[in-house]
Amino acid sequence: METEMKVNKISDCLWEIPKTEKEGMLVPARIYASDTLLEEMDKGVFEQITNVACLPGIQKYALCMPDGHWGYGFPIGGVAAFDTKEGIISPGGIGFDINCGVRLLTTHLTVDEVKPRIRELVNELYKSVPAGVGAKGPLKVSASQLKEIMKKGVDWCIENGYGLPHDRERIEEYGHIPGADPSKVSEKAISRGINQLGTLGSGNHYLEIQMVTIDNIYDKKTANIFGISEQNQIVIMVHCGSRGFGHQVATDYLRVFDKAMKKYGMTVRDRELACAPFKSPEGSDYYKAMLCAANSAFANRQIITHRIRESFSKVFDTDTEKLGIEIVYDVAHNIAKVERYKINGKEKEVLVHRKGSTRSFGPGRKELPEIYRDVGQPVIVGGSMQTDSYLLAGTEKAMEGTFGSTMHGAGRTMSRHAAKKRVRGDQLLKTMAKDGIHVKTASMSGLAEEAGIAYKDISEVVETMDKLGITKKVVKLKPIGNIKG
Amino acid sequence: MEEYIFLDDIATADVAIESRGDTLEELFTASAMATFEVMSDTSSIQPKIKKTLHLEHSEIDGLLFDWLAEIIYLKDSEFMLFGKYDLKITKDTNYQLDAEILGEEINQSKHDLRCDVKAITFHLFEVYEKNGKWISRFILDI
Numbered sequence: 001m002e003t004e005m006k007v008n009k010i011s012d013c014l015w016e017i018p019k020t021e022k023e024g025m026l027v028p029a030r031i032y033a034s035d036t037l038l039e040e041m042d043k044g045v046f047e048q049i050t051n052v053a054c055l056p057g058i059q060k061y062a063l064c065m066p067d068g069h070w071g072y073g074f075p076i077g078g079v080a081a082f083d084t085k086e087g088i089i090s091p092g093g094i095g096f097d098i099n100c101g102v103r104l105l106t107t108h109l110t111v112d113e114v115k116p117r118i119r120e121l122v123n124e125l126y127k128s129v130p131a132g133v134g135a136k137g138p139l140k141v142s143a144s145q146l147k148e149i150m151k152k153g154v155d156w157c158i159e160n161g162y163g164l165p166h167d168r169e170r171i172e173e174y175g176h177i178p179g180a181d182p183s184k185v186s187e188k189a190i191s192r193g194i195n196q197l198g199t200l201g202s203g204n205h206y207l208e209i210q211m212v213t214i215d216n217i218y219d220k221k222t223a224n225i226f227g228i229s230e231q232n233q234i235v236i237m238v239h240c241g242s243r244g245f246g247h248q249v250a251t252d253y254l255r256v257f258d259k260a261m262k263k264y265g266m267t268v269r270d271r272e273l274a275c276a277p278f279k280s281p282e283g284s285d286y287y288k289a290m291l292c293a294a295n296s297a298f299a300n301r302q303i304i305t306h307r308i309r310e311s312f313s314k315v316f317d318t319d320t321e322k323l324g325i326e327i328v329y330d331v332a333h334n335i336a337k338v339e340r341y342k343i344n345g346k347e348k349e350v351l352v353h354r355k356g357s358t359r360s361f362g363p364g365r366k367e368l369p370e371i372y373r374d375v376g377q378p379v380i381v382g383g384s385m386q387t388d389s390y391l392l393a394g395t396e397k398a399m400e401g402t403f404g405s406t407m408h409g410a411g412r413t414m415s416r417h418a419a420k421k422r423v424r425g426d427q428l429l430k431t432m433a434k435d436g437i438h439v440k441t442a443s444m445s446g447l448a449e450e451a452g453i454a455y456k457d458i459s460e461v462v463e464t465m466d467k468l469g470i471t472k473k474v475v476k477l478k479p480i481g482n483i484k485g
Numbered sequence: 486m487e488e489y490i491f492l493d494d495i496a497t498a499d500v501a502i503e504s505r506g507d508t509l510e511e512l513f514t515a516s517a518m519a520t521f522e523v524m525s526d527t528s529s530i531q532p533k534i535k536k537t538l539h540l541e542h543s544e545i546d547g548l549l550f551d552w553l554a555e556i557i558y559l560k561d562s563e564f565m566l567f568g569k570y571d572l573k574i575t576k577d578t579n580y581q582l583d584a585e586i587l588g589e590e591i592n593q594s595k596h597d598l599r600c601d602v603k604a605i606t607f608h609l610f611e612v613y614e615k616n617g618k619w620i621s622r623f624i625l626d627i
Contacts, residue, residue: 042497044495044496044497069497069498070495070496070497070498071496071497071498071499071608072496072499072606072607072608072624072626073606073608076498092606092607092608095626096603096604096606096626097603097626132593132598132601133524133525133560133566133591133593133598133599133600133601134560134564134566134590134591134592134593134598135593136564188558188562191562192558192561192562193561195564196561201601202600202601202627203600203601203603203627244558244561244562244603247557247561247603247604247626248558248561250604251554251557251558251604251605254606254607255550255551255554258547258607270607270608270609271607271608271610272606272607272608272610274607412497412498413497414497415493415494415495415496415497415501416498416499416500416600416627417491417493417500418493442593442598443598443599443600445597445599445600446598446599446600449600485601
């Protein structure tokens with residue numbers, strides 16, 4: 001463990017850094033991790049989560065999920081809730097890729113039907129979902145249409161033929177968060193993002209074809225409700241965000257906040273944590289612009305879903321309805337949202353920042369669609385391209401302990417540069433093919449950076465939150481085909 | 486001379502860079518070169534299209550941040566990679582940067598493309614002069 005700070009064990013898989021460990025901490029920091037995961041955490045996590053604990057208006061604890069690792073501003077895996085009246089909003093607590101998230105789709109297809117055509121399918125998907133640096137999207141929209149997308153998100157897609165009416169309820173916030181105001185978005189953000197709708201991006205973003213095996217269904221009843229009922233069933237996972245549009249919104253407001261800090265007499269321990277009071281003009285403008293990017297990210301994953309449906313239909317020469325390509329759920333893992341929690345016995349409105357963390361709402365919450373209200377929210381945790389991913393269910397315990405939040409992925413343990421020294425992209429491609437994963441990538445060196453060895457053991461990460469009852473395991477998913485940006 | 490190195494042991498998920506130059510112009514050039522080297526093999530970029538830009542900032546670190554933010558923005562808005570920089574930095578009340586940057590449209594089959602850069606961050610961001618060299622450290626979000 002790379003820290004000299006005192007890290008006290010609260011209970012199995014839960015650790016606390018007391019307020020006394022750093023000057024200015026307003027609340028303790030809590031880290032969710034098994035002994036091994038805590039031991040492996042880099043020093044950035046401890047520095048960054050205690051920096052977050054110093055931000056004005058923070059409630060209860062600054063939290064780090066078990067996939068936590070060194071980011072910028074917040075650690076990746078960081079969660080913090082701020083009083084909406086007296087607290088702050090910080091772009092460094094959300095990330096540049098606003099509403100980066102994961103969507104999971106089911107199909108009626110089985111492994112036996114898909115495996116023989118995996119190469120053809122991956123090639124077709126690679127053509128229809130552009131990936132990598134400089135990829136242009138399939139959709140040509142005007143600036144006024146993009147502004148509509150900012151306000152309406154997935155509703156715009158459905159109205160324009162890029163989705164089915166019932167897709168809406170299977171997306172966090174129904175694919176559209178109210179309050180987005182395109183007048184708070186710069187012309188630069190519009191010109192940067194206007195040609196990228198329907199593109200995957202790069203880095204750890206991917207479109208993956210996965211399979212369910214009978215050994216990997218942990219909760220049959222919940223799996224059925226989530227649309228997973230068959231052994232060897234094929235599912236599809238999409239990991240991407242708001243593309244250049246969101247990146248520019250975040251860049252623009254980081255500069256605004258860097259200046260606003262002086263105006264409000266605020267200081268932070270990391271310049272990337274630049275923030276402003278949520279109710280200030282700067283804070284309010286950023287929130288409204290951030291929602292524009294969040295809604296466009298939901299729309300981006302919706303357009304990609306439409307292209308996936310078309311590609312499967314073409315390859316299998318079958319109507320999309322017969323293929324049963326339905327959304328299980330779509331989760332945002334880089335976002336800030338206004339939510340209500342019981343804090344010190346009183347219900348309170350807070351702005352929850354989740355940076356590399358997934359909402360994990362338990363059964364009964366009114367935010368969940370009726371189809372899932374009895375079992376809790378589907379939580380999608382994407383693994384590295386070489387390893388498994390998980391579908392989980394949110395719990396009541398998450399509402400009490402983590403502001404309804406859990407991990408978002410495996411979490412990196414190795415820098416990109418270090419991974420490239422250990423692995424070559426072309427060799428990894430062959431190894432993955434031997435392991436039954438057919439990959440097509442926009443970048444060989446980019447693929448090497450995403451090798452499984454650069455990540456923590458996702459099963460241990462997921463197990464940590466399962467043990468604590470924050471999220472319950474439902475299904476493990478094994479990759480068989482991957483398009484990497 | 487323009488130089489840059491990738492720093493291995495900080496910012497696990499992103500890319501940390503230290504760049505150097507004998508002058509501010511060299512420092513800014515090295516930082517831009519490193520940024521595009523993350524995304525591509527910059528030796529394959531032909532100087533076919535020229536863009537001119539002017540930036541102004543009261544602080545030198547703010548100017549470097551704006552410079553990198555601007556070329557990252559142009560990469561997406563113009564679908565371009567840049568490989569050649571001709572720039573001049575002066576100071577009166579503010580620092581002023583005037584640049585001609587040259588590159589070409591991104592071609593996925595021609596350029597050896599790597600990882601896209603989303604943004605320049607303020608995390609551990611610094612610009613300073615030491616023993617006659619200008620040095621900066623910055624982290625790019627990937």
